Ligand code: ADP
């Protein structure tokens with residue numbers, strides 16, 4: 275089967291500061307990839323390259339066979355197909371919950387307001403927030419806000435979801451409710467790339483775990499293999515600090 279994401283020898287620098295060194299990875303449809311690694315290792319940069327927020331200097335990224343480096347690529351089509359959820363929820367503070375979820379459907383997808391509203395309500399049910407439809411983001415807990423952010427990304431019906439430390443800004447008691455939504459998404463067959471420190475989640479849901487350090491994928495494997503029998507000294511050293 276053709277991979278839905280292909281990253282080939284990707285090289286990325288900020289000015290003269292190299293961040294990714296010939297990174298290659300394929301992701302199959304419905305696969306859940308978990309990326310772990312120390313701060314500054316290039317995890318966020320790799321995610322941002324995947325949806326075109328950064329312009330790499332070398333290599334290639336193909337999404338469903340379409341190269342992001344091609345001059346002919348329509349980035350807005352690619353971005354609409356890739357949902358992204360960040361550590362900070364980035365909800366529009368002046369809009370209530372349902373308007374946050376409807377906005378892109380109406381403005382980007384040109385859906386009718388009725389269709390967008392119906393979709394938003396369905397997604398709010400999915401993330402367990404039917405009682406927050408008319409609430410402002412400021413009245414939500416962090417866990418609720420992050421679930422709205424996930425629903426908002428899903429409203430575009432993306433075929434890929436990228437998560438950059440989605441639970442890192444949350445109080446511990448709210449981590450579970452967000453992970454529960456993500457687990458359900460994974461079971462529904464969503465293709466997901468998740469940067470996280472939640473090793474329990476990685477074990478349970480990850481099809482593959484990538485360990486990244488200094489802009490290089492040092493090691494990858496199934497969670498059990500990578501967590502219990504890491505092959506590389508650097509992976510062992512990292513895991514001994516976080517597990
Ligand atoms: P991680 O997500 O693994 O913590 P990042 O991808 O955020 O790593 O960062 C990788 C490296 O790139 C770090 O050295 C960081 O300081 C640098 N970096 C990240 N974003 C920028 C930017 N916008 N401009 C310059 N340097 C950046």
Ligand code: MG
Pocket residue numbers: 317318319438
């Ligand atoms: Mg990061």
